[in-house]
Amino acid sequence: MGWIGTSICRHCQHHSIFGGYMYDLESKTQQVTQAKHGLHIPMLMPDEFFMGYLGRLTHINGLGNTSNTNKILSAWVKQSHPEANVVPAAYSLPKLLDIDVETFIRQHTFAPITGAIKSKTVQRNAEVTARQNSNLQGMLITTSKKIKKAACFCASCVKEDIDYLGFSFWRRSHQLSGIDWCLKHNVPLREVNEDAPYEIQPANYLMNKRFTEVNIESHTADPVVLRYAQLIQDALELAVPLDFKVTGQVLFKQSKEFNIRTSAKGNKKTLSDLMIEQLPDYWLSKHFPNLKKERHGTYLSSFDDVLRLNGNGKSCMNTLLAAAVLFKNADEAIFEFTQHQYKCPPKAKPKISDKAIIESYIKFQGNIKRVAAELNQSYDTLYARAATLGLPALTNVNRATFNAIMSFFRGEDFLTSINKPGVNPEKFESVIRIAGGQLSSTINKFKRSMSSTKLS
Numbered sequence: 001m002g003w004i005g006t007s008i009c010r011h012c013q014h015h016s017i018f019g020g021y022m023y024d025l026e027s028k029t030q031q032v033t034q035a036k037h038g039l040h041i042p043m044l045m046p047d048e049f050f051m052g053y054l055g056r057l058t059h060i061n062g063l064g065n066t067s068n069t070n071k072i073l074s075a076w077v078k079q080s081h082p083e084a085n086v087v088p089a090a091y092s093l094p095k096l097l098d099i100d101v102e103t104f105i106r107q108h109t110f111a112p113i114t115g116a117i118k119s120k121t122v123q124r125n126a127e128v129t130a131r132q133n134s135n136l137q138g139m140l141i142t143t144s145k146k147i148k149k150a151a152c153f154c155a156s157c158v159k160e161d162i163d164y165l166g167f168s169f170w171r172r173s174h175q176l177s178g179i180d181w182c183l184k185h186n187v188p189l190r191e192v193n194e195d196a197p198y199e200i201q202p203a204n205y206l207m208n209k210r211f212t213e214v215n216i217e218s219h220t221a222d223p224v225v226l227r228y229a230q231l232i233q234d235a236l237e238l239a240v241p242l243d244f245k246v247t248g249q250v251l252f253k254q255s256k257e258f259n260i261r262t263s264a265k266g267n268k269k270t271l272s273d274l275m276i277e278q279l280p281d282y283w284l285s286k287h288f289p290n291l292k293k294e295r296h297g298t299y300l301s302s303f304d305d306v307l308r309l310n311g312n313g314k315s316c317m318n319t320l321l322a323a324a325v326l327f328k329n330a331d332e333a334i335f336e337f338t339q340h341q342y343k344c345p346p347k348a349k350p351k352i353s354d355k356a357i358i359e360s361y362i363k364f365q366g367n368i369k370r371v372a373a374e375l376n377q378s379y380d381t382l383y384a385r386a387a388t389l390g391l392p393a394l395t396n397v398n399r400a401t402f403n404a405i406m407s408f409f410r411g412e413d414f415l416t417s418i419n420k421p422g423v424n425p426e427k428f429e430s431v432i433r434i435a436g437g438q439l440s441s442t443i444n445k446f447k448r449s450m451s452s453t454k455l456s
């Protein structure tokens with residue numbers, strides 16, 4: 001297609017001094033692994049925020065700014081989807097990288113917590129949106145929705161990146177609303193308040209001192225803030241996005257312990273009053289500026305409605321904030337949120353036996369999409385059936401980790417399971433945490449099926 005641009009990038013700084021080393025911010029160091037569609041494609045890093053990746057792609061190809069890159073990517077996607085008007089980067093980038101759109105959106109955008117992803121599947125939405133322009137627009141807006149006002153980076157992460165990779169990149173985990181410190185280095189993040197900040201690598205801002213440092217002393221030690229930080233990270237990791245009907249039921253039940261009012265009318269304290277009481281003022285005014293009121297007891301629907309039993313129009317972040325306030329333990333809240341999802345039995349008499357589903361589930365290591373394909377069922381039907389059996393939808397769980405999870409639920413000791421060769425401990429723990437007791441009882445009920453299926 002001949003897309004290589006000839007414009008000079010306004011952000012280029014060929015060689016700069018950084019931390020005593022000469023280093024090169026140009027394309028050569030950025031592990032460009034492939035070149036296709038006329039574009040040089042840098043390697044996508046774990047936890048890399050997609051807007052930052054778009055910036056790197058722009059920079060490496062000398063395209064000037066990300067809207068130029070978006071135009072090129074759009075034109076390329078439109079070759080196969082001529083009906084699309086606007087193509088969001090969150091859709092075109094994974095296509096360019098030849099990776100699953102759903103995985104990309106889950107791992108590199110905020111869509112899992114900004115509400116773009118309903119409790120169905122992103123992949124399905126993405127395929128639908130490729131045909132329906134209005135949805136495509138919606139997805140573009142939601143994935144680009146900023147969570148924090150400023151773009152944030154951690155100076156220690158940047159230094160490590162430069163030392164190990166030769167370039168630096170924007171991490172999604174640093175852009176999370178309410179988290180002003182690096183969870184790895186436990187140091188305050190630096191904030192960049194400029195236009196199109198992600199078009200430039202964080203190392204440039206650090207080097208040129210174009211940032212402000214956040215004062216985090218006031219709230220890193222605050223237990224509610226720490227719970228919120230854990231909850232927001234957990235929510236991003238969930239294989240199944242939160243169902244706001246379920247979160248409403250769970251939070252409503254939990255709110256009973258606090259004697260608070262759950263309807264607009266009345267005199268008792270509201271959930272939003274409790275939030276204001278429990279959270280540091282500085283933190284609230286920075287991250288939840290709408291959580292303020294003239295008078296104690298006023299019902300603030302955007303926050304207090306998270307206790308409602310219907311799922312409409314709720315904010316994921318406000319839901320997580322409520323959980324941080326109402327639960328003593330973030331793991332318990334996430335467990336309650338996820339273990340009750342999709343418990344409703346399917347209306348029609350199931351045509352496929354539970355045993356067949358379990359066997360296929362084991363065969364495909366929890367990949368529901370492949371199970372549905374094998375059993376010739378729609379994804380949604382299979383997803384709901386699997387959920388009633390307590391089988392979580394898993395992606396990217398390797399065979400060793402999957403087998404260890406099954407052994408654990410068959411009664412093997414936790415440490416024995418997690419320490420088996422090839423097991424990814426983080427994945428193991430997160431699956432155990434979300435799967436819960438339902439999976440355990442299913443495994444025991446179908447023990448023969450589970451153990452007769454060849455696991456390795």
Ligand SMILES: [Zn+2]
Pocket residue numbers: 154155156157158182183184185186
């Ligand atoms: Zn860091």
